[in-house]
Amino acid sequence: MLPELLQFILSGMTLGAMYMLSALGFSMIYNASGVINFAQGEFIMVGGMAASFLSAAGVPLPLACVAGVMIAGLVGGLVERMAVAPARDAEVASIIIITIGVSMILRGLTEILLGKRPHALPHFSGEAPLALLGATILPQSLWVLAAGALIVLGLSLFFGRTRIGKGVLATSYDRLAAQLVGVDVRRVLTLSFALSAVIGAVGGVVIAPISTVAYDTGMMLGLKGFVAATLGGLGSGPGAVFGGLFLGLIEALTAGYVSSAYKDAVPFVLVFIVLVLRPQGLLGAKPTDRI
């Protein structure tokens, strides 16, 4: 019984770490601009695809991974400059629709440029599964978990300790006030897109050896990330971490103890219930209206 439960939990945590990285990207952009970026899943995909292509072309694995992440970051920044910034005076809903368009374009471009076939990266440290109290875990899953933890740590340092990080936070609280005290709001927006693309791409790169990556991989991961971010509370960093891990665990436990047929329905039912009972999400701050 115990090894089975442990297996479900390990599998849920790996999934959850992926959802968490996707959710963090959603939250970061939502904070900086109030926009829900539906191209987040595509950032994950671009990172994974770029890394596997470079690796297949003979670039050493660590270099390919770093380059893949940087390419995704560049794409993220470009998306903000070319598609979102020109519409900055438009309503939030319009910008959200723009991000949906961007996601289609990124998917289509990848499909045309890099092909429709799935690609895989080599495992970072071997494929031999590690045994743990009767359950097994791939070394690569540990990489996924470690990458998730490192990103969370890095982000908390970034927001708590750096000037530019504090600038992003200030912009999320009050754009006009931040501008008045000298924060370059435009740069903050570009940065938040680039950064959320980097976060997503790290996820895309570490998961690619396990799950393979194709031009349409981002859709489901993006959607689940959005659900995770909403569950935890949109815009809340701890909320994204909690929402992601919670979602992964719930999925694995539903598949394990109820039926795998309901696995994908549970997150969406859950988000529905949360939105009705607690619209700000489980860890989100209660919205206050300015008078």
Place this chain on the structure above:
Amino acid sequence: MRFFNMMVGVVCALAIGASAAQAPAADPVKVGAVLSLTGSASSLGDPELKTLEMMVDQTNRAGGLLGRLVELVHYDDGSEPGKANVLAKRLIEDDKVDMLIGGTTTGASMAMYPLIERAQIPFISLAGALVIVEPVKRWMFKPAHHDRMVGQRVMLDMKARGYTSIAMLSDTSGFGQSARKEMLNVAQKVGITVAVDETFNPKDTDVTTQLAKIKNTPGVQALFVVTFGQGAVVVTKNIAQLGIELPHYETSGVATREYIRLAGPAAEGVRLPAPVLMVAADLPDSDPQKKLSVDYVREYESRYQTDVSSFGAYARDAWHIWVNAVTQARSVDKAKVRDFIENTTGLPGTSGMINMSPQDHLGLDISALKIVTVRNGKFAIAD
């Protein structure tokens, strides 16, 4: 200026004259295709289109059909059946094609069929499900074995090896779910108990939860995974991760070299029913399917620098069924060609020996599928 205009006119006239002199006497024969080149089924539609373009070139290089060149008009349905219907209408009414190939997916083929029947035009579908040929539809044919045959082939192999209680893991896509139903039916008929019946989303990145359940169910003797593409790779890797020793069966949907490449050593020993295409080089020279399969693989791979798949091979067979019928009918008259397609007998294809009849628009029997296994990173005939 006037002189210049005149010169342009003369040059144009010469150009037209020259091209007219090169063209054959009659208009080209037009073949229409609606394929899924983008969207979820694009990995199927892509080799289909590549194959059809290669077939058109081959036919034209060999002098065309009935002394006329052949022209392919193709559209992409984006893996949406609703769009396939509109595109079929365009092919029939605007492009005035002489026959139609396509419907990469079952949904698209079925959505197109009402129009096909009204227009009375021969139609060869490339999709997998049984519903395309059962009940028989007058104008629709199919060169690809269907999911029930795949199920029968797998279950018979299991039975022969003495497995009576198995676990099944199917994906939640249209293919996975319709195939799952067929497999359950077949299992019941041959007396195999499906002790565990689990599903997964083909986009899942981890299926260890379902597999752990299967692993911990006592009495299970074999595992049958009903999926294709990326999903199969994830499942296969997870099986290796959990150290599951059960005999592992897949459907013909994973009969691609890409599967072996992506799943790596985890794919060793996997058993699946596959069209002979994948193991053509191992066939005896006397086998009528050998030469054409080997030729197709060689030409496709040298032309496109990419691996063949069984989906492209269905398009190849579809093309040959039609060419064979047109040659016999000595015309592209739609009704005549339809009759000759229905009478296709003893035509070797990459999927098997094709013998159609008014009751059978598929023309393949279960022997067309061979049980193959992955040995040293290659497909090999099992046993």
